[in-house]
Amino acid sequence: MNTLAVTELKLFLRERSGPAFGVGLPILLLIIFGNLPFYHEHRDDLGGRTLLDTYVPILVAFALAMLALNVLPPVLAGYREKGVLRRLRTTPAGPIRVLGAQMVITLVTAVVAVTALLLVARFAFGVALPRQFAGFLVATLLATCALTGLGLFVAAAAPGGRAANAIGAAVFYPLIFFGGLFLPIETMPPALARISHATPLGAAVTAMQDATNGHWPHWIALLTLLAWAGGAAIAAARLFRWE
Amino acid sequence: MSTVIEVEHLHKRYGKTVAVDDVSFTVGQGEIFGILGRNGAGKTTTVECLAGLRTPDGGTIRVLGRDPLRDHAEVTRRVGVQLQDGQLQDRLRVGEAMWLYASFYPDPADPAELLDRLGLTGRERTPYAKLSGGQKQRLSIALALVGRPRIAVLDELTTGLDPHARRDTWDLIEAVRAGGVTIVLVTHFMPEAERLCDRIALIDDGRVVHTGTPAELLARAGESTLEDAYVTLTRRTA
Numbered sequence: 001m002n003t004l005a006v007t008e009l010k011l012f013l014r015e016r017s018g019p020a021f022g023v024g025l026p027i028l029l030l031i032i033f034g035n036l037p038f039y040h041e042h043r044d045d046l047g048g049r050t051l052l053d054t055y056v057p058i059l060v061a062f063a064l065a066m067l068a069l070n071v072l073p074p075v076l077a078g079y080r081e082k083g084v085l086r087r088l089r090t091t092p093a094g095p096i097r098v099l100g101a102q103m104v105i106t107l108v109t110a111v112v113a114v115t116a117l118l119l120v121a122r123f124a125f126g127v128a129l130p131r132q133f134a135g136f137l138v139a140t141l142l143a144t145c146a147l148t149g150l151g152l153f154v155a156a157a158a159p160g161g162r163a164a165n166a167i168g169a170a171v172f173y174p175l176i177f178f179g180g181l182f183l184p185i186e187t188m189p190p191a192l193a194r195i196s197h198a199t200p201l202g203a204a205v206t207a208m209q210d211a212t213n214g215h216w217p218h219w220i221a222l223l224t225l226l227a228w229a230g231g232a233a234i235a236a237a238r239l240f241r242w243e
Numbered sequence: 244m245s246t247v248i249e250v251e252h253l254h255k256r257y258g259k260t261v262a263v264d265d266v267s268f269t270v271g272q273g274e275i276f277g278i279l280g281r282n283g284a285g286k287t288t289t290v291e292c293l294a295g296l297r298t299p300d301g302g303t304i305r306v307l308g309r310d311p312l313r314d315h316a317e318v319t320r321r322v323g324v325q326l327q328d329g330q331l332q333d334r335l336r337v338g339e340a341m342w343l344y345a346s347f348y349p350d351p352a353d354p355a356e357l358l359d360r361l362g363l364t365g366r367e368r369t370p371y372a373k374l375s376g377g378q379k380q381r382l383s384i385a386l387a388l389v390g391r392p393r394i395a396v397l398d399e400l401t402t403g404l405d406p407h408a409r410r411d412t413w414d415l416i417e418a419v420r421a422g423g424v425t426i427v428l429v430t431h432f433m434p435e436a437e438r439l440c441d442r443i444a445l446i447d448d449g450r451v452v453h454t455g456t457p458a459e460l461l462a463r464a465g466e467s468t469l470e471d472a473y474v475t476l477t478r479r480t481a
Binding site for chain 2: 003004007010011014015079082083084086087089090091092093094243
């Protein structure tokens, strides 16, 4: 068993903010929305779907963004600030394994969050599972890559844990706005919707909505996610310092 | 006595600031070798280059016959390092830290025994953030030794320790050396250097001004205490 990964997982659970914000908060929002009758009305502006149907993919994207932008960057930037990464450079393990362990933890928590959201939505509130399931998985995976890439970029750019918290939040809120958390993309004015489609969360939600409705996600949305993932990863790799 | 560390004409600068100008010394197997000097003299940069944390701008370094940068994996397996400002994760417990670092090495020491020798028994479940300064320092020393290193590089070994803990740590260092481990000690605490070091390199302004036994250092400076000798030899001729 990899002691480093297990130790990092223990710290992640002990810290509590990761599970609370990455899994608990999206589920809580789903439960609140699911209990409002207004969210169960079929609406013409949403193509006959209910607001709750529309919100499930939005909450999935919200959970991914929360983990990648608000949970991951402060941990990594904090480790660098404290000299944890520097200390590991003097051991045979090296700091790259901490980075790897954190990525795995983010990914596993994302899987838990997405699975929980889909199951609670399905069995507590009768929201159908994504009809094009493979397409939904591809969209979710690309969204995770794009957002984690942005999270790594924030961790690379921030001098310390507190700064990473602030920068992560400053990126997070505009992104969830464009992802439609406050106003679903379908109901946005056309100009705003166009901007939204170019953002990672807007593209993610669009691709997930396509898959939820039974279509393969539009290739432009997938390509947008791929571009964000690649661009952010390159920028993060160039900027990242161990100390 | 075989040589385990060879530093020849080490040069390192950060931008325009020269941190280490020209440093050379050798350390023999089983020695306790002191690196002394004022703050900013280049001591820490020198040991960071030894540990493979920094790329020298000039000169060569051989640790156990290997290049700390090119043979990083090999060198890190055999060299334990205690850094001056290395912290651990706040919620990481003492016992977890020991087992974690033990897992990095092929043939680690017994973490429980090491904690006992450093007076940390009973603290296994204490999170790092809740330790006192002295306890953090002792844990940091334990982590540097947990891999059964052939060389231990200890930067500011007893900073933050009370006199009792300091003496216990000195005893520990002597016991570790008795087990055949070579020790490189960075300090500006003279009684420590006097008590522990077989030989000392005095670094000033990025250069070695003297290498020798503490007695040789006294003779050269014409002083009776190491502290006076240190001050005399590193006095600025301004």
